[in-house]
Each structure stands twice: as C-alpha cells, then as structure tokens.
Amino acid sequence: MKMETNVVLVTGGLGCIGAWTLYHLAQRGVKAICFDLGSSRHRLNLLMSADEQEAITFVPGDLTDFEQVKAALQDHGVTHIVHLAALQVPFCRANPVMGAQVNVVGTVNIFEAAKQTGIKHLAQASSIAIYGTPEEYTDITGDDGLIPNKALPNPHTLYGVYKVAGEGIASVYWGENGISSTALRPYTVYGLGRDQGMTSEPTKAMQAAAAGQPFHISFGGTMQFQWASDAAQQFIEAAFCPTEGAHAYNLGGVPITVEAAAAIIRGIRPDAQITVDPKPLAFPRGFDDAALRAAMPVYETPLEEGIRATLEGFERARM
C-alpha cells in the first residue's frame, strides 16, 4: 500500500464503521475525507482526540445530491472510496422513500461520481440482509451450518432490497464502465460507536455493563459478530485491493448465540446484568466467508478480545 499520495473519501464517516475507518486511516497516516450529512462527532470522539481529528478533512454533505458528491471527490483529489453512508433497517422502515434515496440513489451517485472523476475502484457496504430466512437455504446450507457466499438474495426488508440494488449497481458500473468494486456484507457489528440499527443491542448491553446498569437484549438466536474495528480495516483493505469485476463478500466469524455473547460480557464484568430474549432474528446463523478469504487478508479479532476492548473503551469514555 503506497500511502502518501492516497486520499480516501469515507461516506458515512461519522457513523460507527465510518468512525473506525477514519481512525484506522489516521493510524496509517492516510489522508481521509469524511463525507457525512450529520455533524455530531460523538462516535469519532470515542476513538480519537480532538487533536488527532485535525488530520481529517470534514466535508458536510448529502449523498443524495450528486453535485455535492462529485465536488467532494474533485475538490480533495480523492483516489479511493469507502462508501458506508446508508439508512439502517429501522430508518428505512420508518421512511422508505428517504431510505431508497440514500441507499440506492446515493450509491448511484457514488459510482457515477467515481466514473466522472476517474476513480477506477471502490469499496462499499452491503449487508447479510440481502439474504432470506434460514428455511429458504436448507438445500445449500453447509455441514457447518453456514450459507455460502453465492446463495441467491431474497431480502425481506426494504433495506435488504436496497442493498441488493447496491450490489447490482456495482455490477453494471463494472460491465458498462469498468469501475471495479468490492462490497462487504457485515452481520452484527459491535463496538464503540454502534448505537443505532437493528442489531445494535449487544453493544448497548456492553455500554450498560460499563455503566453498571441492567440491559435486556430483545432478540436471541445464533449470529456472527464482527468488531467494528475489524470491519473498518476490512473496508480499507477492500478499497486498496484492486480487482476485476464487482464482488460481494460475506464477512465471517464464528457463529455464537446472543446468550453466549452475553455470557462473555458477564465473564469479563461479573456484575453485568444482561438478559436476553430467546426469540431469534429471522436470519441464518452464519455466512461462509471463504470467498473473502480467497480475495484478501481477513481481520478477525476473537470475540472476547473485541468485547473486552469495547467494555474498556466505554469505561474510559465515562471518566
């Protein structure tokens, strides 16, 4: 990775994975441009001091406005893109039109602006929400209980439909314009800054444990947890890993029950009062990441280590 001439635009840079992406870019000495509609740096403040944030250029902007997106690329000499900005499941459900504008039109805007400014490759966030329920994949579920990367999408939320569209937009920009891309599909991201979205509750439980407060997680079942720090580094890897085509990869991890994740929290902080509803979410227990592993190095901090770092981070933030 030649870093000194690189300038990375991070859309949704003030979100959870975005803040971690800005943090890791700064750690590596890479110039980062944060493009976000919001102005609150509360997630970034959990990771970086005000002095450290001086290295980042903050561009307030709306992804749904093509001219703003193109100007952000042009004005700052952007060479690489990590496209994360999106409305998550509850926000798309509450406002489907705006969800489509941000998640679908916004993604077209990023690809089109990349094309018009000569950027040949980018990384973007998809989601395991592109897939259907476990019952729909019984024929192709592996012995390990994982769903293969090539399983056909069948989203049950508009958010999932928009993410399928994002992957489709990427395919067409490769086919018609030669813009390559890598989409990554996280499952349940946890860590400092994960304060919104359907699967943010395990992180909220960690925050409550750090504050000595009780917390009830409203879903159970088995899932894959990915530390936001690892997810961010994976997106950076994907943005800097040139490829042929438009690829989409499941992130992996060892499937574990939400109850077992709560037990890890209790193991680290024995006074934590976390309860878990047994009702699972309507997603398969896990997704195979062999395709990602074949394409690039994989970041996979053991869950206990990531949870410990998260608890310590929340405790530091309370001081």
Ligand SMILES: NC(=O)c1ccc[n+]([C@@H]2O[C@H](COP(=O)([O-])OP(=O)(O)OC[C@H]3O[C@@H](n4cnc5c(N)ncnc54)[C@H](O)[C@@H]3O)[C@@H](O)[C@H]2O)c1
């Ligand atoms: N967190 C997860 O578990 C998870 C799982 C699967 C996929 N993803 C995907 O990863 C990406 C990042 O997730 P996150 O948890 O960091 O999300 P987040 O909700 O924490 O952050 C999203 C950011 O996008 C910004 N944004 C929203 N609309 C915008 C607009 N019109 N213009 C510019 N910025 C706008 C918001 O201000 C926010 O800072 C998203 O695309 C999400 O769908 C996340």
